[in-house]
Every structure is written in C-alpha cells, then in structure tokens.
Amino acid sequence: MMVNDNKERALSILSRGDGKLKAHLNSCVRCGLCAESCIFYLSTGEERYIPARKVDLVSSVYRRYNTLPGKLVPGLVKARELDEETVMEMVDLLYGSCTMCGRCTAHCSVGVDISYLVRIGRAMLAEMEMVPSTLQSTVDAAIKTGNNMGIPVDDLIDTLEWLEEDLQDDVGDPSAAIPVNKSNVSILYTLNPREPKFFPLSISAMAKIFYAAGESWTLSTKMYDVTNYAYYSGNLNEAREIARRLRDAMFDLNARTCVLAECGHGSRSFRWEGPNYLQSSYSFETITSVELISRYLKEGRIRLDKSLNKERFTLHDPCNLVRSGGIFEEQRLILENAVSDFVEMNPYGYDNYCCGGGGGQLAMSEYGDRRLKAGELKVKQIKNTGAVTVVTPCHNCVDQLMQLNQVYKMNVKIKTLAEVVADALIL
C-alpha cells in the first residue's frame, strides 16, 4: 500500500526543473512505431509491451499533476492518477518487461529517450518502496557486504590465491601474480562478483592478459564489485553509495586508471552515471577492459595468434556498452586479431537486439519466463550466424546467453572477450 509521503516524493521527481526530463515527457505522439524495436513486443506480440505504453505510464502521471489540461480534463489527454492500479502496472511494465536496452530510443520517430523515462518511472517506484524484492535484495547485498553476491573477503582471497597458482603454472613463471590491495599502481581492476563465484576462469584470463602486457595492477578486496543494481532499481541514494565506494577504493589505493570488468551495466553505472550520482567528475581515468585490451593491441603490448581460435565466432554487443556507451570498434579490433573466423549477427552493433538479461531482469526471478521468451530473438540471431562460440564482453549477458543456450538448445559455447584473447595470447 502506498504511503502519501512516498507518493509525494515520487511525484516530485516529475516536477523538477530539468530540460531533458521535460523534453522527453512532452514529446511522445503515440505513433506506436517503436513496437518493432522492442524484444518483449517482438517475441510475444503483446500490445502492452509496446515501448510507447511504458512512456505513457510515466507521462500520463506527469500530465495529471503538472499540466492544466491534465488537471482539468484528464480524460481528454489521458492523464492518470498515481494510484494503486497505476503503480502496479508500472511495476509490471517498467521492471518486468523492459531491459532499458535503449533500442526503442535510438529508433523512436520523434526522439523520445524511452529508456530514460523508464528509469525515471523506476526511480518513482523506488521512492514508493515498490522495487521488486528480488532486485532489492541484490542491491541490499551490495550495500551490506560490498558485493552483490555477498561473497566474504576470505573466500575471495582463497579463490584469488588458487587462481594465482594456476596462472603461474599456465605462464611458467612463479613470479606471475594476481595482486591484491597494492597501492600506487596504474590500474585498479574490478570484477563482476559472478566471476569469483561462478566463472573464476575469466579472472585468470584477464590476469594472463595483464601479465602479458607487463601491467602494474591490483584488485581491491574492500571494493571490487563493478555492478550497481541500484542503477536498475532506480534508488538514487543506493546507486550513489555504491559508486562512492568504488571511487573511494581508487583514492585509497592511489591507482591512476579504473578498469571496469566485462559488465555492460556496471561500466555504464560507474563510468557514465557514477559522476552524476556523485555530482563531481572523477580525477582519474575510467575505461572498460574492452578498451584496455584494444589499447594493448594497438600499442603492441600484447600479441595474439588468431589461428589458436579456429572455430566460428560471433559477437553479442551488450546494449549498455555499445548503444549507451559508444564502445563499438574496440571489440571488433580485438576479435579481428584473436579469432580466424568471425561473423556478425544481423542486426549488430548499435542496432543489436538485447539478449533479454539487462535491466536487472536476471535478478528478478518472478519475470524469468518472460525474460527467456524475450531472448528468442537473440537465439535466432545466433543460430543464423552458424557460430560455434558466442563472445560477449558482459557477464550479465553471459548468464542470459547460457540460460538461452540450455533452454533453446543452441549448442554453442559462451565466452567473455578476455577468455578469447587469453586463448590466443603469444607469451
């Protein structure tokens, strides 16, 4: 049940003096041409998933409380009360049927930033404490333990120690290391907690790349989590707190560059949203591991033998990294050097379809069936390439693709970019 104070706080988000907000709230003409850009609509054909419907949920509430026609003749301009029914619909559509991939935004006939308005709607719901409990528990774990999977520091250190031994065996050098909490290094590297928990080999892969490049780097046990699920929940205070911790880890260890692990939303939330959460620019460089590996290749700091990756590869572009992060050429340059048979999906790059796992969907098990259905398009795209291995620089996408692989029996391998590069490294 909504508390009036919370409702007022939610409504205050819509009335703030913000040109971007006002422009997008007042621009949708309900042409419905965005329908075919949405994976939820395309995979189900259900009209309620049309992006314009999601925009309308937020803008109709805006009209009701912020425009004269909305106050006087709400029926004329479809202005809605922020009541129980509206809120429940918002929860279902804004959390449960949108990955905030931004594909509809890029193709909107007018130019409405639909995913931004979905985020605004989620922020309103967060103010009303209506974040789905599954998503909120992921955020709570991050706030309480420092990482979204609640991994104890001792467990992390144990994992890193055996990974370090493996690395030494692999490269034949007993001095090869996975440094922890080292000060005054060039790079503070982050992890997606899924890596130490489920995919430790992707940490080994990146450590091997750092070794090959002769890099000065470290991990921080105090704050290594690249993810920020509060970006998805819409809770600005929690998002700010998580971003602050990573920024402080940079200061504590006096690192020059923060390198964000292969995680689409993690890199977006820290690199692009973090400074805005904190209302100040970073005094250090922040780049993704994709850009770093590409830089190593351009500078000749690592060399690759593409014949070591012979099978056919395709690439899944994470939405937050590509469409909303501008990283498009780097991963292609890397694959050009790391694999001998690469084929693009159709469409790809800025127009690529979301895998269905973004927007916090993987954390919200109650929408699991919908998420897997929405992934059907991605399955078709992958099958059409004839690829044996799908590469994606995002652990969230890896998780979704692995589930799609199982459900739709694609029979492909799913790898991160670092894993593919590590397999092709010439030491």
Added chain:
Amino acid sequence: MHWYIILSLGALVICLSFCLYHFFRLLRYGTPTDFSHRLGNISAGIKYSFTGAMSPSKKESAYLHLPTYSAGILYHVGTFMAIIIFILRLTGLRFPVVLSYILAFILIITAISGTGILIKRISIRKLRELSCPDDYISNILVTLLQFITALLLTGHVYQSVYYVTAALLLLYIPVGKLRHLVYFFAARYQLGYFYGWRGSWPPSKKY
C-alpha cells in the same frame, strides 16, 4: 476587421505565447549537466540526431513503416504550409491564381496523408489501445485546416470557416500532444547530446 479574423489573431497570440513560454523555459533549464568524462563529439551527435538518425536508411521506425513514414513527412510539410499560409493571409498577402492551385493541390495530398494516419490509428487495435481523445482531436484539427486551406485557396470555402478552423487548431496546440511542435526539437537535441557525449552518435563507419 471581421470577428473571425480577430478570433484567429487572438488564438495565434495565445498559441505563440504558449510556445514561447515553453521554449524559453527549456532554454532557462540550459544544456544538460554531465559530470562524466566525455568520449564523443556533442555537436556531431546533435547534428546526426537531426539528420542521419532521422533518415529512413537508419531509423527502424521509418524503414519498417515506409508508407506511414512518408505520410507522416507529407503531413508535417502540409501542417507547416497551412500555418505559414495562415500567417501570410493575416498580413494581407494573396497568391497568384496558379500558385494558389499548386499549393491547394499539395495541401490536398498532405491532408489525405493525415486522413490515412487517422484511419490507421482507428483501424489497428494496438494503435487504438494506445490512443486517447487527444490523438484523434489533434489529427482531425490539423487535417481539417489543411483541407480548408486548400479550399480557401481555390475559393471554395467561406473565410469565416477558414479562420475559425485555424483558431480552433491554434487554441488546441497548448492542450495536448501538438505541443511536440516545441518539444520535438528539444527531445532530438537532448538525444543527440546524450549519444554524442558518449560517442554513440554519429555511429562509427568502421566495420
């Protein structure tokens, strides 16, 4: 001066005041504040937002719906033509007969486009469910002005009907979605700024 001209002049003043108020309010809010380190080129992003990103070769909502897209373009051309003709008439300007017939012909085409869009909205369920009275009123008023302007140019309608129609449209612009007359430009600017800042627009031509 006839009552209907005074009415339409009043409506024009109200409409312009609304548009200017919203335009200056957007200006007062200023350019977006972003504390992240810029990766791309904002100017290029904004330019692309108004050009390449709008083209049917790039915009999915255009190339998947070419008839609707074309009708939409014609419809908007007709809308601006009708408004310009209305303002010119208020100044007392009259067109030569041949030009009047050419303009009328174009306006009939654009009004048919508008009617097509209206029929589509009524006949397709997903659009009907998305729509509210505002969508129908907006379309009918704009289409009507185009038709009646065409009739006026060829001398087939009373001046009072023409000016009252124009006044109704001008008075309705601030009420509903026709306010995108102002906000469309702001939205595309904001989108170009956003993608330009992050280096997503204009898209890389490599690969």
